[in-house]
Amino acid sequence: MAPMAEASEGAAAATPGRRYVSTREAAFIGVGSMVGAGIFSLLGSAGEVAGNAVWLSFVLAGIIAALQGYSFARLGSHYPSAGGLLEYVNKGYGDGHVATAVAWLVFWTNAIVTAMVASSFGSYAASALGLSGTAPLKAFAVLIVVVMTLLNIAGSTFVAKVQSVIVFVVVGILALFSVVTLLNIDPALLSPSLYPPPRDIVSSVALTFFAFLGFGIVTFTARDLREPAIQLPRAMTIAIGIAAAVYIAVSLGVFGTLTVDEVIAAGPTAIAEAAKPVLGDLGFWLMTVTALFATSGATNAGLYPAIGVSEHLALTGQFPPLMARRLAGRVPVGLLVSAVAIVVLVVGHDLSAIASIGSAVALLIFCMVTIGHLRIRADTGANLVLLVLALATAGISLIVFVFTTLINEPASITTLAIILALSIGLDFAWSWRRPAPVASAS
Numbered sequence: 001m002a003p004m005a006e007a008s009e010g011a012a013a014a015t016p017g018r019r020y021v022s023t024r025e026a027a028f029i030g031v032g033s034m035v036g037a038g039i040f041s042l043l044g045s046a047g048e049v050a051g052n053a054v055w056l057s058f059v060l061a062g063i064i065a066a067l068q069g070y071s072f073a074r075l076g077s078h079y080p081s082a083g084g085l086l087e088y089v090n091k092g093y094g095d096g097h098v099a100t101a102v103a104w105l106v107f108w109t110n111a112i113v114t115a116m117v118a119s120s121f122g123s124y125a126a127s128a129l130g131l132s133g134t135a136p137l138k139a140f141a142v143l144i145v146v147v148m149t150l151l152n153i154a155g156s157t158f159v160a161k162v163q164s165v166i167v168f169v170v171v172g173i174l175a176l177f178s179v180v181t182l183l184n185i186d187p188a189l190l191s192p193s194l195y196p197p198p199r200d201i202v203s204s205v206a207l208t209f210f211a212f213l214g215f216g217i218v219t220f221t222a223r224d225l226r227e228p229a230i231q232l233p234r235a236m237t238i239a240i241g242i243a244a245a246v247y248i249a250v251s252l253g254v255f256g257t258l259t260v261d262e263v264i265a266a267g268p269t270a271i272a273e274a275a276k277p278v279l280g281d282l283g284f285w286l287m288t289v290t291a292l293f294a295t296s297g298a299t300n301a302g303l304y305p306a307i308g309v310s311e312h313l314a315l316t317g318q319f320p321p322l323m324a325r326r327l328a329g330r331v332p333v334g335l336l337v338s339a340v341a342i343v344v345l346v347v348g349h350d351l352s353a354i355a356s357i358g359s360a361v362a363l364l365i366f367c368m369v370t371i372g373h374l375r376i377r378a379d380t381g382a383n384l385v386l387l388v389l390a391l392a393t394a395g396i397s398l399i400v401f402v403f404t405t406l407i408n409e410p411a412s413i414t415t416l417a418i419i420l421a422l423s424i425g426l427d428f429a430w431s432w433r434r435p436a437p438v439a440s441a442s
Contacts, residue, residue, distance in 0.1 A: 021224040028167040030239030033214025033301035044267040050204035055251040062244035065212035067390035073233035074382040080228030084219030092372020100318040104423035114302030115345035121295035166297035178249035185256025206401035210359040220305035310334020363398040
């Protein structure tokens with residue numbers, strides 16, 4: 001695509017009378033997805049691997065996210081598109097099998113991540129009401145998916161405004177929690193002498209990186225930004241910066257208040273338990289309510305890309321046209337397919353067992369996006385050193401994670417193989433029937 005065409009495309013996006021998403025709202029969609037998906041779900045799991053060095057694991061994961069964010073921002077500035085990172089893959093590899101297989105990978109991985117977050121909401125909601133067993137948990141999880149699906153049908157600008165409110169509440173309360181706990185931590189609990197071997201800390205990065213996956217969702221807001229070439233990089237920077245600061249501060253507060261064993265035992269309620277010593281039962285309930293806000297916001301943000309992705313990839317011929325249709329002229333089929341997949345995962349699986357799969361697939365996807373970016377770096381003007389660092393850090397984290405953690409989890413390896421096979425199979429099944437693609441959408 002010629003630079004002049006891209007410039008005119010970006011200019012054409014600013015349609016008079018159209019309602020746009022602001023830079024802050026785009027960033028908060030990413031923050032909402034990241035915070036809900038990570039800090040309330042992963043502290044216990046990460047603590048099992050990295051011990052009291054989880055905060056350092058978050059630092060390393062934040063660096064990887066920042067490097068990937070730089071790559072995405074450069075691509076987004078040059079190719080602002082409703083397809084987000086999937087358009088970047090198309091540009092790097094062409095509209096062929098690689099790009100389409102990655103598109104399906106992203107679609108299913110996002111469903112897994114969103115299902116996990118919805119399950120976390122169900123866990124907190126059931127716990128808050130004193131309900132035990134899996135049935136109430138799954139019922140609340142399905143309910144939040146249905147509610148947030150209806151919210152996304154209402155429109156992207158409405159989604160963005162609701163997300164902004166949720167993020168203000170969540171980040172505000174987590175900031176309060178961080179200040180209170182950091183002022184009362186026991187430094188001995190964070191002593192480097194208690195750190196596990198460096199290999200374990202590096203291995204845990206794949207888990208803590210899961211908490212940053214939402215930054216990729218920022219790329220899908222390009223279709224709703226007035227000036228995506230300018231706003232998208234800013235939104236990306238804001239989203240990753242806020243999330244990193246929150247994660248590091250909260251992990252220091254939690255592991256400086258509770259022992260590693262206590263954090264692991266508390267699981268997803270570790271933050272609420274860490275608030276008890278200073279704020280008492282009020283602190284526990286305050287963090288429980290915050291978790292409900294965060295996980296509902298992350299479910300909302302996880303559903304957000306489904307519409308733009310499905311419409312964009314149907315237009316390029318990579319998804320069947322059905323995925324771009326709207327029932328009754330209003331309800332997007334792509335959103336419904338995503339919502340149904342999430343509900344099936346919530347009802348039929350214990351998703352905590354495959355948290356690592358989401359991270360592994362995401363790291364693989366980001367590596368492929370960066371490799372594609374290297375192929376078209378002359379167009380985007382991205383810094384070669386930063387792109388190589390982005391690829392190296394993500395690749396090393398993935399390799400270490402596979403050979404230190406996944407290799408000991410046959411079920412996870414099997415699930416990963418199924419996801420890869422399903423994505424490749426769907427690509428080949430549709431490629432036999434699809435017509436020649438029309439011009440790439442942006």
